[in-house]
Each structure stands twice: as structure tokens, then as C-alpha cells.
Amino acid sequence: xxxxxxxxxxxxxxxxxxxxxxxxxxxxxxxxxxxxxxxxxxxxxxxxxxxxxxxxxxxxxxxxxxxxxxxxxxxxxxxxxxxxxxxxxxxxxxxxxxxxxxxxxxxxxxxxxxxxxxxxxxxxxxxxxxxxxxxxxxxxxxxxxxxxxxxxxxxxxxxxxxxxxxxxxxxxxxxxxxxxxxxxxxxxxxxxxxxxxxxxxxxxxxxxxxxxxxxxxxxxxxxxxxxxxxxxxxxxxxxxxxxxxxxxxxxxxxxxxxxxxxx
Amino acid sequence: xxxxxxxxxxxxxxxxxxxxxxxxxxxxxxxxxxxxxxxxxxxxxxxxxxxxxxxxxxxxxxxxxxxxxxxxxxxxxxxxxxxxxxxxxxxxxxxxxxxxxxxxxxxxxxxxxxxxxxxxxxxxxxxxxxxxxxxxxxxxxxxxxxxxxxxxxxxxxxxxxxxxxxxxxxxxxxxxxxxxxxxxxxxxxxxxxxxxxxxxxxxxxxxx
Numbered sequence: 001x002x003x004x005x006x007x008x009x010x011x012x013x014x015x016x017x018x019x020x021x022x023x024x025x026x027x028x029x030x031x032x033x034x035x036x037x038x039x040x041x042x043x044x045x046x047x048x049x050x051x052x053x054x055x056x057x058x059x060x061x062x063x064x065x066x067x068x069x070x071x072x073x074x075x076x077x078x079x080x081x082x083x084x085x086x087x088x089x090x091x092x093x094x095x096x097x098x099x100x101x102x103x104x105x106x107x108x109x110x111x112x113x114x115x116x117x118x119x120x121x122x123x124x125x126x127x128x129x130x131x132x133x134x135x136x137x138x139x140x141x142x143x144x145x146x147x148x149x150x151x152x153x154x155x156x157x158x159x160x161x162x163x164x165x166x167x168x169x170x171x172x173x174x175x176x177x178x179x180x181x182x183x184x185x186x187x188x189x190x191x192x193x194x195x196x197x198x199x200x201x202x203x204x205x206x207x208x209x210x211x212x213x214x215x216x217x218x219x220x221x222x223x224x225x226x227x228x229x230x231x232x233x234x235x236x237x238x239x240x241x242x243x244x245x246x247x248x249x250x251x252x253x254x255x256x257x258x259x260x261x262x263x
Numbered sequence: 264x265x266x267x268x269x270x271x272x273x274x275x276x277x278x279x280x281x282x283x284x285x286x287x288x289x290x291x292x293x294x295x296x297x298x299x300x301x302x303x304x305x306x307x308x309x310x311x312x313x314x315x316x317x318x319x320x321x322x323x324x325x326x327x328x329x330x331x332x333x334x335x336x337x338x339x340x341x342x343x344x345x346x347x348x349x350x351x352x353x354x355x356x357x358x359x360x361x362x363x364x365x366x367x368x369x370x371x372x373x374x375x376x377x378x379x380x381x382x383x384x385x386x387x388x389x390x391x392x393x394x395x396x397x398x399x400x401x402x403x404x405x406x407x408x409x410x411x412x413x414x415x416x417x418x419x420x421x422x423x424x425x426x427x428x429x430x431x432x433x434x435x436x437x438x439x440x441x442x443x444x445x446x447x448x449x450x451x452x453x454x455x456x457x458x459x460x461x462x463x464x465x466x467x468x469x470x471x
Contacts, residue, residue, distance in 0.1 A: 159347040166314055166345045167364055167413070169337060177354065252333055255316050 004211040016041070055129070064123035071109075071132045075101055078136060082144045087152065087262040092248045100240030101143065105136045108233040116225050134205070134226060139234035146186035146238040151249060151261045153178050158256075165254050174254070175246070183238055190231055197227065264291040266325075267417060267445040268313055273322030275308050281320065282308050288464060295439070295446040297455050300466035306449045307348065309466075310419045313447065315339055327416070344410035348421040348449075350402035357397065358390035361409050370412055379408045382438070384431060399426035407435065411442065418446040425452065433457070 007015070019041060026034050058070060079098045083090050109132040113122040122128065154161050154175065165174040197203060198220075202210075205226055209219035249260045268290040275283045282305035290296045298306050311317045312324060315336045324331040326339045353360035358376075365371035380389060383404040389397065397405065403426050410418060418439065424432045432454040439446060440458035448455060456463060 159349045160352045162311075162314070162316065163345060163347050163352045165316075166340050166343055168367065169340050253316050253318065253336065 003213055004208075055125070058125040058129055062125050064128075067123050067125045067128045068106075070125075070129055071105070071136075072102065074129075074133055075105060075136055078140050082140050086144045086148045088144070088148050089260050092257075092260060093147065093245055096244035096248065097143065097147065097241045100244050101136070101140070101237050103240060104233050104237040105132055105139075108229050108236070109135055112225065112229045116229070117222075131226070131229075135230050135233050138230040139237055142186040142190065142234040143237045143241055146182040147241050147245060148261060149185050150175075150178050150182035150242055151245075151256065153181060154256050155261055161256075162254075171246075171250070171254055179242060182242070183235070186238060187231075187234065190227075190234065194227055194231070197223070203227075264293065265328075266290070267292050267294075267327055268296075268447065269323070269325040270312075271323040271325075273312070273324055274320040275305070275312050275317060276320055283466070285322070286466075287322075290445055290447060290462075292445055293443045295448065295455075295458055295461045297458075297461050297463045298447065298449045298466060299451070299463060304466055306466060307421055310345070310421055310447065310449065313417075313419060314343060314345065342416045344413045344415045344418050344444075346403070346406045346410050346418075346420045346423045348425075350399060350406050350426075351395075352402075352406060353394040355393055357392055357394045357405060360394055361390075361405065361412075364409055365412055368413065370414060372412070375412060376408065379411060383408060383435065400428070400431070403427065404431075404435070407439070416445060418442075418444045418448075420446065420448040420450075422450055423448065424450060424454065429454065 019037070022037060023034050025031075026037070054070075058067065076098060079094065079101055083093055083097065109128060110122050112131060112135075113119050113127045117127070117131075119127055161174055161178070164177075165171065168174055203223050206216075206219040206223045209222055210216060214222075249257060251257055266289045268288075270286050270288050273283065273286045274281060275286065286309075288296070298309060300306055308317060312319060312331075313326060315326075315331050319331075326335075327342055329335040329339060331339065361376065362371050376390070380387070385401060385404055389401060389405070394402065394405070403423055407420075407423055410420075420439070423439075424435050427435060432452050436452070436455045436458050439448070440461065455461065
């Protein structure tokens with residue numbers, strides 16, 4: 001089977017025409033989302049075309065070091081953007097989250113490449129950048145939600161946290177319910193997605209693979225494997241992020257530092 | 264009697280605000296100290312200092328004969344039972360929550376718990392309810408009962424009877440007073456003043 005059928009420029013323009021429908025609806029019900037929708041669609045187009053260009057060069061050049069660095073740049077930009085949009089203090093959280101995120105993404109992606117899809121060139125752009133990029137894009141939201149829930153809850157429930165700290169006598173026991181809750185809140189949507197996958201929709205990776213010529217059975221295996229990889233990467237990143245950030249976020253005597261989260 | 268909590272010329276506060284300057288007091292073994300003063304003067308920060316959550320700006324604090332250093336914190340905290348001002352502390356089933364706390368120190372005894380539930384005039388079904396369903400006064404009594412069963416040497420109680428009616432305030436204050444624990448209690452309730460051998464410390468902004 002060959003690759004996916006190309007879409008001509010005219011056809012792309014016809015696709016953009018579909019945006020007129022939501023714009024008309026927003027205009028009719030006076031929903032102030034028209035500018036944001038058009039700007040986002042424009043950004044997506046420019047960003048993805050740029051991605052197409054750099055991926056082409058990455059595939060051509062295909063150097064392990066460049067690929068590793070490229071994935072790192074993607075993580076830096078993603079983490080920076082996500083923290084900026086969250087209620088977390090950038091100075092405190094950027095480096096530890098980035099560090100945790102990198103350890104998790106590199107480990108899971110390389111494991112995936114070596115043992116799951118069984119390729120020999122595990123640092124090849126086609127596998128490291130593409131699969132790593134997909135895992136990082138799908139796990140970051142969960143990490144930021146989890147870390148910010150964890151610290152926001154402790155800040156909100158100062159007396160409960162102090163009670164646990166004194167009564168149980170150690171920080172791990174004191175933060176345990178907050179850790180449980182933050183993981184649950186961040187991970188529940190992914191668990192729900194896994195449970196309903198294949199019932200009501202055809203997931204993105206499968207669609208891409210089938211259009212690219214893969215058989216549905218191969219596409220399904222990739223989809224399952226990637227979902228599990230995303231799930232594992234998110235969990236590892238959350239636990240590592242909370243562990244590494246807690247060293248900066250708490251005072252030595254156990255109280256949360258001031259200004260850690262905006263509440 | 265042995266001194267258990269010693270404050271010597273202690274200045275307490277945060278970077279931007281000093282709450283107490285040259286605060287000195289000693290609480291001896293089995294003694295009950297009642298801290299009184301207007302709201303917002305920082306009485307709770309005295310308890311936070313005893314628990315080692317705040318480092319004094321100046322002065323010496325010794326708990327059970329030990330300096331309040333980072334190294335000694337785990338030892339000191341294991342000596343303390345704390346009841347916070349906001350009693351909304353436990354989650355889910357009340358009995359399970361109490362058991363989780365007490366079992367870690369192998370101190371969970373259902374019979375004793377039931378006796379205290381009776382004595383503190385709590386309805387029998389309290390233990391089966393979710394803690395969030397209890398009233399403020401019921402929550403306070405459950406936290407006090409947990410502190411009593413934990414049986415640690417020092418009791419730090421922050422407004423522990425504010426939501427109780429007057430008869431119960433007297434009963435609870437009298438019971439805690441007779442426990443023989445070194446106790447520091449912050450309260451606006453007059454009922455504490457009639458506890459045997461209680462010592463009252465009035466604090467105001469800027470000192471005591």
C-alpha cells in the first residue's frame with residue numbers, strides 16, 4: 001500500500017471554508033470567539049507547516065544528537081508555555097518540571113522504540129522526535145494539572161496539612177492525600193479515554209496510520225502501545241515533578257513557601 | 264516539676280511583620296497554659312513555633328529539654344497532639360479516619376473510643392458518618408478524642424471548644440485539665456479559666 005493521498009492547495013482552502021460555519025454560529029449567538037478561532041487556526045497552520053519543514057530536514061540529516069536536542073527544545077517550549085498558563089510560580093517550577101519531564105519522556109520513548117516497535121536506530125528522527133513529540137504533547141497537560149492541584153490544595157488546606165504533618169510526623173504522610181488527589185484528577189480523563197476508545201471514535205494515531213497505508217490491525221497495535229506509553233510517561237512525570245519541585249516549594253520545617261501558587 | 268516548653272526572649276514573626284518580641288514563658292510538666300488575647304494578635308504562631316513550623320527570629324526555644332533545631336524536629340513532633348482552630352481536617356468515614364491516625368502508633372482501641380464518644384456526648388452513629396457531615400462542635404470533639412487517644416506528652420489546642428455549648432465547654436475543659444498532659448490552649452472561652460491549676464497568659468500585639 002502507498003502513503004496517504006496528498007491534499008492540494010485548493011483542497012486545503014476548501015477545508016478552511018468549513019470554518020465559516022462555526023464563525024456564522026458564533027456571530028449569530030454573539031459568542032466572542034471568532035477572532036480567537038481564526039487566530040488559532042492561522043497559528044496551527046503556520047506552526048504545522050513549519051513543523052513539516054523542520055521534520056523534513058530532521059529526517060534528511062537524521063543525527064542522533066540533533067534529534068535528542070530537538071526533542072529537548074520541544075520540551076522546553078512546551079513546559080514554558082504550560083507553566084505560563086498555569087497558576088504555578090515559574091521561577092520555582094520550570095527547572096524541576098522540565099527535568100522530570102525530560103527523564104520520563106526520554107526513558108519511555110527509548111524503551112518504546114527499542115522494545116515495543118523494536119527498531120534498531122532508536123535515536124532516528126522518525127522514531128525519537130515523532131513518537132517522543134506525541135508522548136510529550138499528550139502528557140504535559142496532566143503533569144501541569146497534577147502539580148498545580150497538589151500545591152493549590154496544600155495552600156488552601158494549610159491547617160489540615162499541618163495537622164497531618166504533626167500527627168503523622170513526616171512529610172510523606174502529610175502530603176499523601178494531596179498526592180493521591182492530584183494524580184487522580186490529572187489521570188482520570190486518560191483512564192476514561194482508554195476505557196471508551198474504539199467505541200465511539202477512531203483515534204488520531206489510527207486515522208493517520210490507516211490513511212498512510214497501514215492495515216487496521218497494525219494501526220490498532222500502535223494506538224494501544226502509544227496510549228500506554230503516554231499513560232506511563234504522564235504518571236512517571238507527575239511523581240518525579242512533585243518530588244523534585246517539593247524540594248524548592250517547601251521550607252525545611254515543612255510549611256509551603258509563600259507565593260508558590262496563585263490561589 | 265520539669266519544664267517542657269521553654270521560651271526565652273523569643274521574637275516571632277515573618278519577614279515583613281514581627282508578632283511578638285522578647286516573649287518568655289515556661290510550661291511545666293502536666294501544667295495547662297491558657298493563652299488569651301484579641302483576635303489577630305498571632306496566638307496561633309506561638310503554637311506554630313512550638314511545633315517547629317516557624318523558626319524564631321531571635322531567642323531560645325526548648326521543647327522537652329531539646330533545642331528546636333531541624334535535627335530535633337521529628338522527635339519533638341512525635342511528642343505533640345495538635346487540635347487546629349479549623350476542625351475540618353479528616354475525610355470520609357469518621358471511625359476509619361481516627362483508626363488510620365491511631366493505628367500507626369498501635370493505639371486504636373474501639374472500647375476506649377466508644378467510652379469517650381459517650382463521655383463527650385456524641386451520638387452513637389457519629390463514628391459511622393462521613394466526617395464532612397458532622398457539625399463544627401462534633402468535629403472539634405472528634406479531634407479532641409483523637410488527641411486524647413494518641414496519648415502524647417504535649418497537647419496544643421487552638422480554640423478547641425469554640426463550637427460547643429456552655430455545659431460541654433465546662434465538661435471538656437475540666438476533662439482535659441485532669442488528663443495530666445502538658446497543655447497549651449488558645450481560647451476565648453471563659454470556661455477554661457476555671458480548670459484546676461490553669462495558668463493564664465494574656466498576649467497583645469508586640470508582646471505579652
